[in-house]
Amino acid sequence: MTTDLSENAGEPRETPPAAGQAVAAVDPRLLVREEGFAGYWSEFRRKLRSGELGSLPVVVGLIVIGLVFQVQDSAFLGAENLSNLFVTAAGTGLIAVGIVFVLVLGEIDLSVGSVSGLAAAVLAVLNVHHGVPEWLALLLALLTGALAGALHGFFFARIGVPAFVVTLAGLLGWNGLMLQVLGANGTVNLDDSGLVAALTNHYFTDIAAAYGLATLAVAAFFLASWRDSRRREAAGVPSRPLSELVLRTAALAVPAYVVAWLFNQYKGLPLAVVIFLGVVVASDFVLRRTSYGRKVFALGGSVEAARRAGIDVAAVRISVFALSGATAALGGMFLASQINAANQSSGAGSLLMNAIAAAVIGGTSLFGGRGSAWSALLGVLVIQSIASGMALLGIASAVQYMITGAVLLAAVVIDSLSRRTQKTAGRA
Amino acid sequence: MSATPVLALRGISKRFGAVQALTDVELEIRPGEVVALVGDNGAGKSTLVKTIAGVAPADDGVIEWEGRPVTVDRPHTAQELGIATVYQDLALCDNLDVVGNLFLGRELRRAGVLDEVEMERRSRELLATLSIRIPSVRIPIASLSGGQRQTVAIARSLLGEPKVVILDEPTAALGVEQTAQVLDLVERLRERGLGVILVSHNMADVRAVADRVAVLRLGRNNGTFDVRTTTQEQIVSAITGATDNAVTRRARRAADRTEAAEAAGAAEAEGGGA
Numbered sequence: 001m002t003t004d005l006s007e008n009a010g011e012p013r014e015t016p017p018a019a020g021q022a023v024a025a026v027d028p029r030l031l032v033r034e035e036g037f038a039g040y041w042s043e044f045r046r047k048l049r050s051g052e053l054g055s056l057p058v059v060v061g062l063i064v065i066g067l068v069f070q071v072q073d074s075a076f077l078g079a080e081n082l083s084n085l086f087v088t089a090a091g092t093g094l095i096a097v098g099i100v101f102v103l104v105l106g107e108i109d110l111s112v113g114s115v116s117g118l119a120a121a122v123l124a125v126l127n128v129h130h131g132v133p134e135w136l137a138l139l140l141a142l143l144t145g146a147l148a149g150a151l152h153g154f155f156f157a158r159i160g161v162p163a164f165v166v167t168l169a170g171l172l173g174w175n176g177l178m179l180q181v182l183g184a185n186g187t188v189n190l191d192d193s194g195l196v197a198a199l200t201n202h203y204f205t206d207i208a209a210a211y212g213l214a215t216l217a218v219a220a221f222f223l224a225s226w227r228d229s230r231r232r233e234a235a236g237v238p239s240r241p242l243s244e245l246v247l248r249t250a251a252l253a254v255p256a257y258v259v260a261w262l263f264n265q266y267k268g269l270p271l272a273v274v275i276f277l278g279v280v281v282a283s284d285f286v287l288r289r290t291s292y293g294r295k296v297f298a299l300g301g302s303v304e305a306a307r308r309a310g311i312d313v314a315a316v317r318i319s320v321f322a323l324s325g326a327t328a329a330l331g332g333m334f335l336a337s338q339i340n341a342a343n344q345s346s347g348a349g350s351l352l353m354n355a356i357a358a359a360v361i362g363g364t365s366l367f368g369g370r371g372s373a374w375s376a377l378l379g380v381l382v383i384q385s386i387a388s389g390m391a392l393l394g395i396a397s398a399v400q401y402m403i404t405g406a407v408l409l410a411a412v413v414i415d416s417l418s419r420r421t422q423k424t425a426g427r428a
Numbered sequence: 429m430s431a432t433p434v435l436a437l438r439g440i441s442k443r444f445g446a447v448q449a450l451t452d453v454e455l456e457i458r459p460g461e462v463v464a465l466v467g468d469n470g471a472g473k474s475t476l477v478k479t480i481a482g483v484a485p486a487d488d489g490v491i492e493w494e495g496r497p498v499t500v501d502r503p504h505t506a507q508e509l510g511i512a513t514v515y516q517d518l519a520l521c522d523n524l525d526v527v528g529n530l531f532l533g534r535e536l537r538r539a540g541v542l543d544e545v546e547m548e549r550r551s552r553e554l555l556a557t558l559s560i561r562i563p564s565v566r567i568p569i570a571s572l573s574g575g576q577r578q579t580v581a582i583a584r585s586l587l588g589e590p591k592v593v594i595l596d597e598p599t600a601a602l603g604v605e606q607t608a609q610v611l612d613l614v615e616r617l618r619e620r621g622l623g624v625i626l627v628s629h630n631m632a633d634v635r636a637v638a639d640r641v642a643v644l645r646l647g648r649n650n651g652t653f654d655v656r657t658t659t660q661e662q663i664v665s666a667i668t669g670a671t672d673n674a675v676t677r678r679a680r681r682a683a684d685r686t687e688a689a690e691a692a693g694a695a696e697a698e699g700g701g702a
């Protein structure tokens with residue numbers, strides 16, 4: 001159809017003389033990027049001015065935090081501290097991945113802390129009190145989380161109760177259920193050599209593991225972007241030049257190998273990090289490369305437009321909340337693994353706020369429609385770095401809360417300001 | 429003109445709270461026919477469009493598709509049947525780029541993964557045929573001008589293989605050249621045997637491309653006219669519900685007022701009974 005239309009476009013018509021040139025695809029006012037590094041720099045400055053900050057503030061923040069604590073205590077950037085920091089971050093980080101989905105949808109899930117605690121309790125009680133094998137108990141715990149999330153989604157999507165209220169009810173309700181499940185004793189200790197214990201205690205000690213994973217990631221990234229670029233060239237749509245691909249790959253390779261080296265300086269590649277990174281990469285893939293992810297973003301942009309495009313709004317909403325419940329449960333497994341038990345304070349305290357803060361600090365917008373799974377990783381590293389640095393310096397948790405609160409506020413301010421500048425620059 | 433209508437509306441009624449937006453509306457569209465739907469502001473044109481598109485299903489009445497009655501209770505069903513709609517309020521996602529919006533709800537996939545390259549290639553091709561200059565198909569819709577957005581919305585409706593295309597004021601925000609392109613496009617759609625419903629306030633546009641003109645007035649049919657045998661004055665008076673003379677216009681207004689009052693009274697009685 002399109003070809004016969006374009007043939008007509010060339011023919012003379014009783015329209016103003018401007019018609020002939022109107023087919024030119026590129027607007028002459030479009031500021032074309034210069035070639036080479038000068039081009040990157042001016043593009044970068046343009047993006048900065050128009051508020052498309054992406055993950056820049058958080059990367060800068062991480063570097064600043066790292067330097068500040070390193071000056072105070074030289075152990076901060078040491079292999080042991082950083083390795084532990086990554087492992088401790090995994091639990092909250094996994095919960096934050098689910099939060100990213102919910103935030104992109106333009107909603108909020110306040111129940112993730114309680115759901116993670118409930119899942120840990122279900123796991124512990126099934127395994128320890130009822131003799132269910134650990135792997136099965138783990139699956140059932142994840143299922144519990146997904147069901148709890150789906151229930152929130154149902155009330156939100158089908159009944160129309162605001163997500164804020166439904167998940168607030170969940171926050172209380174699931175916490176109560178967890179206490180009930182744990183029973184009078186309040187603490188159930190897990191097998192300290194079992195599957196769940198391994199989640200945060202297992203390390204791949206062979207140095208080939210960490211370097212291998214880094215190499216795999218870098219190679220896969222380069223090959224995927226190179227193939228994409230070749231296909232784009234073949235199809236005649238704009239593509240990235242090879243020099244840019246190499247530059248981006250290098251930007252990934254440097255931190256990947258540094259972190260791999262660090263892990264090998266201590267106990268090796270932690271299993272927790274492998275799983276966390278795996279979930280982040282998979283979520284990023286789902287959000288950016290599948291039509292399901294496109295639907296989630298569409299709902300975050302305009303619910304009505306999405307509905308008119310034939311998207312089953314309720315189904316997407318319910319599934320996103322179910323996913324958030326499942327990742328909360330998975331995070332709960334890691335947190336239980338760290339203390340080798342499920343107890344009454346599982347999923348309580350600052351966990352919920354840390355998970356939401358991580359997603360926002362990492363660059364996912366609270367206003368919906370913008371975000372990335374990687375923000376869960378970057379954000380949780382910021383939060384965990386602060387916690388770990390403070391613990392190292394022996395600063396009281398009172399101060400720690402205040403500083404984390406200030407960082408969250410800063411992140412939300414950046415989010416709001418960038419949204420405002422994006423509006424004036426016509427990008428949101 | 430004797431062919432069975434691809435789309436026929438029988439006795440469509442729609443109410444919003446205390447407003448009876450549509451009352452017993454009838455409309456037929458045959459393949460290869462352009463039907464203009466005209467009427468004053470608030471006459472119920474967009475509401476009718478939304479009932480056909482499944483966005484706001486009718487309370488009463490039957491929609492017939494190719495001769496058999498169908499239930500269009502959500503946008504997806506309308507799309508499945510082959511009804512493509514350009515809404516007056518465009519219904520685009522500001523945060524998605526042009527390609528994302530064009531293919532929203534029917535993304536091209538390659539081994540289960542979004543085929544961005546093919547979608548981008550087709551988007552550029554399609555937009556080029558509509559003679560629109562867009563800085564890049566990869567910028568968010570938010571950064572486009574009103575007319576550019578409208579063209580994206582029109583392009584969007586052409587992507588599936590529709591049998592009926594509904595355009596709700598498609599040229600309202602367009603420049604001279606783009607309007608000409610859209611009118612050309614409507615003619616090409618007719619040549620390809622599609623049925624087109626064109627909602628417009630521009631009589632010149634309507635007379636240029638439409639075969640028939642259906643007039644809506646205060647949510648009711650107020651005549652269907654063959655464009656070739658009707659003068660513009662006749663259509664305009666059907667729209668305003670008056671001949672061109674101030675005295676009859678005043679008389680008609682008074683009549684309308686009592687009619688409206690009666691209708692409101694009836695609606696209230698009905699609401700109380702339900």
Ligand SMILES: Nc1ncnc2c1ncn2[C@@H]1O[C@H](COP(=O)(O)OP(=O)(O)OP(=O)(O)O)[C@@H](O)[C@H]1O
Pocket residue numbers: 444445447449467468469470471472473474475476516
């Ligand atoms: N969602 C709604 N809720 C309540 N009333 C509505 C709604 N949508 C439309 N209406 C009412 O229905 C009537 C018809 O509106 P509609 O949008 O169909 O008019 P229109 O013919 O498209 O007008 P225009 O030419 O201005 O676009 C109006 O009186 C309007 O107030």
Ligand SMILES: [Mg+2]
Pocket residue numbers: 473474475516596
């Ligand atoms: Mg309208």
